[in-house]
Structure formats: C-alpha cells, structure tokens
Amino acid sequence: MPSVAAPAPPPAAVALEPRYRQVRAASRALAAPLSAEDAMVQSMDDASPAKWHLAHTTWFFERFVLEPVGQAPLRPEWNYLFNSYYDSAGPRHPRPRRGLLSRPSLEEVLEYRERVDARVLQALQAGDLPAVARDRLELGLHHEQQHQELLLTDIKHALWSHPLRPAYRDDLPAPPAAAPMPLAWIAVDERIVRIGAPRWPQAPGFAYDNESPRHRALVPAHALASRPVSNAEYRGFVEDGGYRAPALWLSDGWAKVRAEGWQRPLYWEPDLERAYTLGGLRALPAHAPVCHLSYYEADAFARWAGARLPGEAEWEQAAAPLAAEGHFADDGLLQPRPATAAGLQQLYGDVWEWTGSAYLPYPGFRPWQDATGEYNGKFMCGQWVLRGGSCATPRGHVRASYRNFFPPHARWQFSGLRLARDAA
Amino acid sequence: MPSVAAPAPPPAAVALEPRYRQVRAASRALAAPLSAEDAMVQSMDDASPAKWHLAHTTWFFERFVLEPVGQAPLRPEWNYLFNSYYDSAGPRHPRPRRGLLSRPSLEEVLEYRERVDARVLQALQAGDLPAVARDRLELGLHHEQQHQELLLTDIKHALWSHPLRPAYRDDLPAPPAAAPMPLAWIAVDERIVRIGAPRWPQAPGFAYDNESPRHRALVPAHALASRPVSNAEYRGFVEDGGYRAPALWLSDGWAKVRAEGWQRPLYWEPDLERAYTLGGLRALPAHAPVCHLSYYEADAFARWAGARLPGEAEWEQAAAPLAAEGHFADDGLLQPRPATAAGLQQLYGDVWEWTGSAYLPYPGFRPWQDATGEYNGKFMCGQWVLRGGSCATPRGHVRASYRNFFPPHARWQFSGLRLARDAA
C-alpha cells in the first residue's frame, strides 16, 4: 500500500520558556506600528481590533493555564470582554461590538500582558505547572500565533476601510521582481495514504485535535500544479469576464458576486494593476500568487481553467515529505512573493490554499475532552479547509497536517489557490 | 479488496410512455385535494406554491424536450415565470415571489399540462424523439418525482403556517401502533467499497450526474444502527435539555437554536405528544422515526447519544445490497411508520437520513455537458447529503446511490437520522 511517510518528529523541541517569551514578544511587535486608536478599529463583524487580539490571547493563558492551578484572575470582570467563543467559560461580549471597547486602554492591555507573563514565567520557572497546564501553555502559544496572523489580516482590512487608506507600515519592501514561472503538473496515481497527526498530547509533537487521528485516506489519481495561481493568471480570468459568467460559479458564489458587486479580488484597484497591501497601495506583482480570494472565486477560477481545487488529502500527501519551509511573516514582507524555481513550490507560506474539502471531522475524530474541546470541533459545518500557511503566518506555526478553515465567502485572509486536475 | 456489489440492473425497464403517463398523473393527483387558493400559497422563501410545481415540471419538458426538437413553446412568456434556477435558460421570476403569481390560474396550469402532455405523447408515439430527447424525457420524469415530494413538504408547511392549521387531507389513516423495536448495531470493518453510479446516459440505468462516477471509497471501521432514531428517543433528548445545552451543538446550530427559538422538531406541539401532519394535528407515534429535523438537530442528537451521523459511503455500502423497498408516498400514509422487524431496517423510505457528509463532487465528477448541467453541480457548497427517501418520496424514485441534499438549517423535509459510531 503506497503511503506517505509518518510526519517528521518535531525539530528538537525548544524549551517552553524561551518559546513563550518569543511568541509573546512577537505579538507585541506586530502591534508596535499601531496607535491606541488604530488598535481599536473593528471594520467588520468577522474581524477583531488588534487590542482585542492582544488581550484575548492573554486571557487564554490566564483562564486555561493559571486559573486551573489556583491563580485568581487579575481582572475577573474582563472574562466577559475577552472570552471569544467558549460557552463553557461563561457569557461574553458580542463579537460585532468589540470595537466599542475603549476600556481597557491599549496601555492597560499591554500592562495586563506583562503581569500575566510574569505569572506564567514564574510558575514555569518554579516548576508549579503540572503536565496538563504545560500542555495548555503549549496550546496557548499556537493559539497566539493564529491570532498574530489574524491581527495582520484584521488591521489590513481596518486600514483599508479608512477612506484615506493609510499603510500599516511605511517601511515594507516590495517583493522581488521575477520572471513568470511555467506551471507544471505533478501526476499522482491512486493510492492509500496516511494523513493527519497522531493525537496530541498523548503523542508528542503538537497538533490541533482537528488534525487527528492519523488515518488512512484514499487519494484518487490526479495531478497537482507545481505552484499557486499568479496575479497575472487571475487577471486573465477577470479580463475574460469571469465575474460576469454565472456558469463558472457555484450557485451561492454567484449570488454573492451579485449581492456584493464583486468584480475582482479584495484589495485590488479597478485598474487591475494595483492593490492595497500592509505597506499601502502598491503595484501588483504579476507573478506572485494571487491572494484575498474567497472560496467561491478560487473555485470559479479553477473551473474556468478546466481544473479543480485539490482535496486536502491530495495536498497533504504532496506536502508531507517536504520541510515546512517557505515565505512567512517573519520575513517582513507581508505579501506573497513570486515563485523563483521550478518543481513543486510554495506549498508552505505565501498564500493559504483553498482546498475542495469541506471542513469535516476525520474518521474517529474526538475533540479534546475539556474546555478546549470548543476550539475546533464545533465549527465543522459550512467551512472549507485551507492549507499551507501564508506570508502572514508566523514561521514554524504550520505543518503538513495543519487544517485552517474559513467560510466560503471569506476573503480578507491571505488566501489563494493551487490547481489540481483529475487523471485523464 | 472488499467491495460492494455493482448496483442491480434497473427493474425491467418500463417503457417510457406508460411511465410518463403515470408520473404526470401522480402529480395531478397530489394536487387534487387543493383549491386554487391553497395551490398558490408560498409560506417561506425555500418553498414553492403547488401550482408552481405543477407548471415548472411541465415547463421542464417543454424547454428541454420539445424545444430542442423544434416545437415552439405554447406560452413563451411563461419561461420567465417557471424557470427555476437555470441561468442558461434566461432570466427568471425571483423565487421568494412565486406566491404572487395569481396568473396563470391553476385551471390554466392544468390545461397547460394537458397540452404539453399531448405534444410529448404524440412525439413519443410518432417516434419523433431522438435519443437525447428521450434521455431528457427520462430526466424530466425523475425531476417531476422530486417535485412531487416538494409539493407535499411545501404544502405541509403552507397549511401549518395558516393560523387555523387545516389538513391537506382529512382522510389520512394513522400509522399502525407498534411496540418499541430495540436498536442493534451492525459492525463493519474498514474496507474499500465502490459507491456511486456509472455515468448515465452512457451507462444504462438512470442516475443523476452527482451520483457519478462510480468510484472506490475507503470506509472506516464503524457500526451502523439497525433503524432510524424514533420520536420517543428524540423526546428523551428534548426532555434532557438538549435544546438548552450549547456543548451538544455545532456553533452555527446553536446560533440558529437561539435565533429561531427552537425547542423541538418542526411541527411538534409544545406538549411533545402531538404534531402537525398532512392529516392535521395528530398524536405523535412514539416508535416511528422522528422527522422534520435540521442537520443541526440530527447532529446534536447524535452527539448527545454518544454516536455520530453515518458518512454517505457507510450508508451506501449498507444499502446497496438491499432492494430499494420500503414505506413511500404511494402507500398513502404520508408520515413515517414504526419499524416492525429486527435487523437492518428502513434504509429506504420513511425518513430521509442526514449523513455526516457535506455535499461534494465525487472524484472525477463532471456535470452533464448541456443546460441540465446546472441541475446538481452548482449546489455543491454549504449543503449536506441525505439518503434513502421518505414517506413522501414516490416509490421507485430512490436507489442506493441517490444523493439528496439540503442546507443544514432545513427542516421542512421529512428528514430524520440513523446513528453510526466509530469502531471501538
């Protein structure tokens, strides 16, 4: 039975304490370019203010690490403000109203972060954290990395929503110029593969519960594109009338196109030559991966191109043998970069790749059996899986089995696509 | 490789003409208890008036069978009224406004049916229909059977929406009394099965394009319940506070429960002892399958019961060896009937069974390559598969590979559930 090799053991585990310091500092650094006022903007219901991300991730450690070991919360009344969606953690402030929270101030939130950090680090150093708490701490770091990416996507939307379109940072470089890279097809025979991750924390190597259990899957014969679809290719779709041709779209997607007046990807200017980036309005790099697409747009493009989106098992069996390396947020570009080599490229980083897989439980899936069981499982309805991470994902956060998910209309993430096609 | 046997060849094919007569007459018979006014009610956007169903199914034959062989439509201006969702067939009347169509009258629609029938039958008898038209005719009959079920579910909702709750028919019998039937679990080992149907019309035996291609699927080790969940069992969930326990629900489902104030299945009275049926308000038969559940409710019940919904491959491999026999609309009861035997029961008929499978294309799926390609494929987003047919489905309409689909909040169909569970 052909199979994908078991996932590589995690890189020599960095001790928890330095990682805690690193991850927490990274969030703070992402917020550094923002004024207290910028950090409060909520430009749509799906997004959150940067300040809220900073506070919520801190609350997560307080609630799930410190409280279980007997440390009363510093500000019990903030539980209501910074609980995101944990029904088991009590009532919470309505998500669409997070932008109204002028109190606590950004300054108070940053101080709150410091005080919680001091408590966590002291507990770590004192060896006061039992295994379960250390696991929760591990989870909290991955959780915070997710919010680092959301902080970037949400502030991008917030500043773009401002009529004057200010930049998040004025000092971001442009992506390197590049010649177009021909697209090749990597053919794969039908096979049974093992995908997913062994159940953590029983098995070593962190993975979310939704990546488990590791299990057999039947991958059909198909071919996978060597790289994501580029801006230039997507522009061809736009110029060919893709947004005016109902036959190319899912029914719900076409309804959305008409209701919202979509004519091009989010953040593109009408001239199809410029797009808003975290560095402000910039020329669109023709050969970089297209991003800020909804599932509907990715699917319609694939249909127009005579192809389809890959299934998540197809994607994972291609990615599993490779190291999870690529262009991530830490590179400080914050927009996708053109492919610069032939062969299977950019599976990790640059853009999240929409798959054709609905976000569903794997066979034998069980949510974590405590409050963190609300983390993933309850969202397994109406969403689609994206794979591979993006230019806004922290390096080291994703892996072959990582399953990101969003509803099909979402397009404020750095989401693009890679084509697949059935075997002839 | 363990596999399910190929689907049985279709029962000795009944010639097209008598089947055409039978199916068309059956629609007319379903509308017989309705006044012209009843036949015009549209009680929600998802439902259509009975008159519209009668006209639309007729339009389908005119548009897809007669026009291609050169017969001009009888009433060209009705194309706008009775096109459902075919973008390639031109603009159309908005679905939520179908209830405003006082013209044509029911009488005119019935006359339209007769005139189209005469044309179709004459063409059939004269041998004027080429193979492609005969295939479209075949499709049109299956299409009409789908609308027969919708006519029943839509009129049920329409009459229940009336403050006085009139019956569709006053002469419907009650289901037979029955003792509770113990639920058994049928264990199945991991296996590769073949599911789906060969592509029609290239292969004989009608199937929708979404059932194709027939393909290998990996079924995990699991156990399947011998019968659907009963009203009494579901009542236990309600009385245990199932509708007040967020931990049992998908996030979207819980939002719906709260937004709509759901406290029990659609059509149940607050006393949990009576429910509205097509025969009016009736005592709820304790051991008949529960129905009029949304996917959210089916899923929450399964979680409460420590089980899950079956995947569609699991369901199909169990159903494929069995004849597609059971309790269908033709039996004239129009509500589910209690199980009366041990062993695997009621896979066909009684209630549609929600599966845990999102409605997605099979590997290698291609929509039909003409106007009928809009029939199924464009809806493969945001919906879930149901299997097996119901007490409102015409006998002979479903088969093992049949894939019905509805969005997760829909509960006006005769939709229930059968439990499955992972192998220990």
Place this chain on the structure above:
Amino acid sequence: MPSVAAPAPPPAAVALEPRYRQVRAASRALAAPLSAEDAMVQSMDDASPAKWHLAHTTWFFERFVLEPVGQAPLRPEWNYLFNSYYDSAGPRHPRPRRGLLSRPSLEEVLEYRERVDARVLQALQAGDLPAVARDRLELGLHHEQQHQELLLTDIKHALWSHPLRPAYRDDLPAPPAAAPMPLAWIAVDERIVRIGAPRWPQAPGFAYDNESPRHRALVPAHALASRPVSNAEYRGFVEDGGYRAPALWLSDGWAKVRAEGWQRPLYWEPDLERAYTLGGLRALPAHAPVCHLSYYEADAFARWAGARLPGEAEWEQAAAPLAAEGHFADDGLLQPRPATAAGLQQLYGDVWEWTGSAYLPYPGFRPWQDATGEYNGKFMCGQWVLRGGSCATPRGHVRASYRNFFPPHARWQFSGLRLARDAA
C-alpha cells in the same frame, strides 16, 4: 373675523338600510373582475389581498355592530384572521402574512358576507339596533368605503407586481383628450377660519373623530393653484434632473430616492410616456393630474417649482364652500382625468392632494371613547394629511373636512399634489 361657512348639512340623509345594501354591493362589484387567486395576492406589506378586504369589512360589522347586541360571531376563529389593528379586539394575524390565507376561500368569504348582511338587515328591519349600534353601522359603511379604495390600490399594485402586468379590467375607457389648462393662482389674505367637523355622533352628519372638533385656525396669506399638477408638468421635473438633485429633496426623501432607485412616479414606464393603470399599460395623458407620488416627490416638485404644498387649513377653507363633487370611482374610469375648465378645479376627486401638514390631533381632539377609538388617533405620528379624494374613492365618501393620511414614502395611492405659495 373672516371665516368659512359652517359645513352644509348632509344631503337629505338616505336611510341606513338602502345605503347598507348599496355600499356592500359596491364592494362585491369591485371584486367581480378578480379570480379567487387574484383576490389572494399580497404584493407588499402595506397592501392587503382583495379577499381580506372583503372579509375584514364584514368582520367589522359583526364585531362592532352585531356582537354588542348579543349576536355571537358566525366563525369566532376568524376574529384572529380579520382583525386589522384593534388591540382591544384581541390578537391578530400579522399583516405581512395576509397573503398566506388560502382559507377561508373567496367563495366562503362571499358567503360570510351574505350571512352577515342578512343578520344586519334583519336587525335593522326589526328595529333591534339601538342608537349606538346604528352609529357603528354608519361608521362601518364609511369604513367599508375606505377599503373599497384600498382594494383598488392594492390590486393595482398586486397585478403590476406580476411580471406579465395583467389588467384588472380590460374594458376601462381612456380618459378624454384635453388641451392643457393654464394654472392660475387664487390669492387669499391672512384670516382666521373655522375648520374641521362638529363631533359626530353628538352632532349630525358623519365625520371621523380625527376631523373634530371644529375649531378656529389661522390661515396665513397665500395663493393656491387652481388645479393639480399635471403629468406633463411633472415630466418636466423628471427631465430637468429632479431625481438627481439632492438640494430639491428632504433629507429622508433623498435617502429613499437613492435606496429605492426612484427615477419617476410609481407605475410610469422609463419612456415617461406610458404608465400602468387598472386597465393595463396605457399612454400617459399629458394634462391629467400626476399621481402615485410619495410625499417626498410632491414636496420636491413643489420646491423645484418655487412653490410649496398647501397646509390643510388652506386647502379646507378653499374647499369648504364647494360641493364635494368631481371625478370619483363610480365614474368607472379609475384614473385621473384632465381639468376641463378654468377656475378652482378638481379639489374633490381625481387625485388625493398631499398637504404640507403632518397628521396631528386638532386642538381639543378626543378619540371616540370605545373600541373604535383605535380608528384614527393612534396613527398621529409620522404621517401626512392628504385631502379631497381620488378617482378611486367612492362618490359621497369625502367632504371638505376629510383627512386622509399616509406615511411620506407611500406612493401606491392615487396621490398627487396642488401647489401653494406664500404671499409675496
């Protein structure tokens, strides 16, 4: 003190019984061209199905005339269906869902009318009705006449909402051709006038409670136009860009223009030459009064014309000396007719004239002190007064003191305008 003469005594009062027969028969006649299906259409929340009007007006007699004299209702369960807005008469079917009432059928409603008529007439003939019941009967007749006009305006909207735009009656004549009639200004000095009607039934001569008490009002010096604004004049406003010039509009009106995409009066075709009428699509008579305007449009036109709308006291002091004669529904044209004479014309009939007066209680106003007190007073907020009746008003229904009222966005009534201007 200059003053308007007291209103003329009512024309030799026709006895109640023949009037009852006449009014009831007139409603029936208005519904005659409609099928049961047409009579069930509700094309917007503000409108009601014709069948509902027929039933509600009958319910009014049963509830307010027969029940108080001890006659139990024929169908007590219909109270819920046909109560319009009387909180004191119990709960009621939501207005936007009146179109779902396939039961009772039109036939049953007509039979209900006959049975209630028999009871009323028998009681009348037997002299069983005390004075208060006879007053209620009187009120019920005026009430029914209001619904006769609504039946026409609502069915006009319903049939126009049908994509095929069928006519209500195919046999309606065209209005007579006419030369343009110059507009003259009738100047009035500042004066104190008496307006309104003595309180009925204490005083003879029916009037609604909102017309009382008769009271002094100060009318400023002004001039009133001799006739309503014509279609040709309004077309000038449209062609001059009136619908694109925010400076001409009230703020709420401009918001409505943009939200609804208004570009011309309701029922006008884009060519500004044809309009939908109860007789189907017809050429627009250039010199007939413009109608189907909202208050916003009437007000914007007046501003464009350098004028304003008249106040209701201004209108009433002009109309009071005149007999309430003109072009009404009984003339069987059902659209406004061009002015054919000089001098003050068309105050009564043809089109309701929007005034610049908000619909407010007169000084000393008291609602009737029983269930009918809900008839008028509770609507004195957010609406505007219209005066004079229209081509869809039954002859004899209006009088100088009559106050019709609608919200400012309403334009499905036969509503037009007459200009006024301040004294130089």
Place this chain on the structure above:
Amino acid sequence: MPSVAAPAPPPAAVALEPRYRQVRAASRALAAPLSAEDAMVQSMDDASPAKWHLAHTTWFFERFVLEPVGQAPLRPEWNYLFNSYYDSAGPRHPRPRRGLLSRPSLEEVLEYRERVDARVLQALQAGDLPAVARDRLELGLHHEQQHQELLLTDIKHALWSHPLRPAYRDDLPAPPAAAPMPLAWIAVDERIVRIGAPRWPQAPGFAYDNESPRHRALVPAHALASRPVSNAEYRGFVEDGGYRAPALWLSDGWAKVRAEGWQRPLYWEPDLERAYTLGGLRALPAHAPVCHLSYYEADAFARWAGARLPGEAEWEQAAAPLAAEGHFADDGLLQPRPATAAGLQQLYGDVWEWTGSAYLPYPGFRPWQDATGEYNGKFMCGQWVLRGGSCATPRGHVRASYRNFFPPHARWQFSGLRLARDAA
C-alpha cells in the same frame, strides 16, 4: 389681540473674538476626561465619536468661514471625513462608520483645532472677514454649542454601552436633595401670539433659519404644567403597567416598545431606583425631571395622566417673557435637578421638553440661501420639536424661539416632558 412681547434684545453683544475663544475652549474641556480611545467610540448610528465632533466643528469654520475668504484648507482630504450632511460640500464618509476613523488621531485633531483657531483669530484681528464671513462665524459658534451637547449625549451612550459601564467623570456631584414640588396648572385663554424670531442676519440677534419668520399663531385655550414630570411620577406610570398597555401608545410607539423590549426609560436600571449618569450608576433623584424619554414615551405618559404634550406655540408664549435662565451644562452637574420653587419652573434647562408639534416650516419659512441652507430645512419630516434646553446644553445657547428636533424614537438626548391640557 393678545400677544407675546417681542423677544428681548440679545444681552449686550459680547465681541466675536472672546466668544470664539470661549466656545472653542469649552469643547476642548468637554473632551478632556476622555482618552483617545474613548473619543473614538461610536455606539450607534445616530451618535458620533467625540473626536469626530471636535473635528467636524473645526471643519465647519474652515469650510464656511476660511475657504470663502480664500484660505485653502489645511487638510483637503479631511473634507470627506468631517463633512456631516452637506450635499453641496461634496461626498462624505458614511455616518455609521465614523467610529472606524482611527486617523487622524485625537492628538492630530486637537492640533488641527489649534491651527484653525489661529487662522480664524488672525483673520478676525486683522479685520479680514467680511460681514458674511462674520455671520458664518457666528453660526459656527452656535453650531459648535450644539455639538457640545451631542458630545455629552453621545459619550454617555458610548460608555453606557460598554459592559463595565465606566463613568465619563468620577467627580460629578449628586443633585441636591429636594422635597416633591406640587404641580400647578397655568391656564391660558385662546389668543393670537407672535412666535419665532426675525430672520437673522438681516435682523440682529442670532436665530436659526428654522425659527423664522416671526409670525402670528393661534394658541387655543389650555393649561400648562408648572414644571416637568418627575422621575417619581414617571415611575408611577411604569409601575402601573404603562409599558404593557397598548391603548396608551401611538401605534408606531407600541411597535417600538415591543420590538426593542422597552420597559422603562433609557439608562434606568430594572429596579427603577438607579440610573446610569455621566458620573456612573447613581440613585435616581425622585423629584428631578425624568429624562431620556422618546417622544413615544412622553406621549404615552401624557395620555396615561389624562393630559397631552404642549404645542410649541403654547410653550413659546409661556417662555418668551422669561429670561433664558436655568440649569445648564456649565453648572457641572450634567443631570437634571429637582424643582425648588413654585410657579412656572424649569422651562429653560434641565430637560428638553418634547412638544406635540411635528417639526415643520413656519409659514413663510425660507432656508438660508447658501450652503448653510442645508442646516435645518431638509430635516422637516418625521421629527418632533423639543424646547428649552437641558442640563447638557451650554448656557446662553437656547432662547424662547429655539427649536430642537429629533425623531420620535430618539431617547439618548436629555429629553423629558411637561404636561399640558385642553381648557375644560
């Protein structure tokens, strides 16, 4: 003819420059307790962030005073951000999205204020402002005072919307304790009075255009309450089931009560003993005027009390002889104060008094004939007049002829009521 004396000449006019300094400083002082984050909150569409008020009022001077005398705007791109509703001043940022404007920062806005102030003062001192510009400056000061009150009412709503209910200022005193003051009725015979203000700037003494022209009005015989309705009295209405009795309410008001679940005035706690104030949650002073009522509530209370709301002419003829003195924002209490004397009390200050008058043009009204003509006239639809100013109005801002206006559902202003009744 009985008449009210002409309005007193304005107090010895304070020169424009010191008044400019004083008014501008007062706005700045009101914002002083707010952080940059507080100053950005927009808690509902009707309200604006404090920062926006500070910027918009400055833009007003730049646009309407400095630009016409040839001074280019400091930040032309801010015209889009800080234009409120002047169609003639170009397109503008949508009102419901003012809370998203993190840029410019509060600090930048305050600097903008200083730079514009420097320009204005220099122009004033240099004598560079022609009469029309000086009139615009005058208008701008009154405009800014209106926004001072709005800043207070908007920030009150914003902070109350925060789940932790922080205070605007922690140092606000409580209102003085007081014994209940009996309510007396001041009877007035029918009379013709002169109300309104001579047209400014042609006449001296600032007044908005909507107060003009001064004109005769007929006031009916009536009696006016000596003081506003108190919290204790309004509590009696609540406890008597006022919010559950449809017969007391206008139809639109009752719909609002049910749709919003209103059970008491805005900001009252369910115990009816405490209310949120700008100083945080406080005991409700029993004998202070009730406030934060909608028109619907004021009207329903009056009906319950067997009275009605006064007309604006009734109110003005009572207020005109009195000096416009009372309890205003400058007193630093920021909540209404109990009456402490007999006789006609509190016409000015404490609470705005809803009148029974719809906000309509006076006979002969003409808006100002330039861009400022959009100030008042275009809102004369769907709103009601309030009179007298409140505890949040700057001292010196209101006068007898001052007409404030809000839609009937608005209740976030300091709005209460005074009763009137018809003469027996």
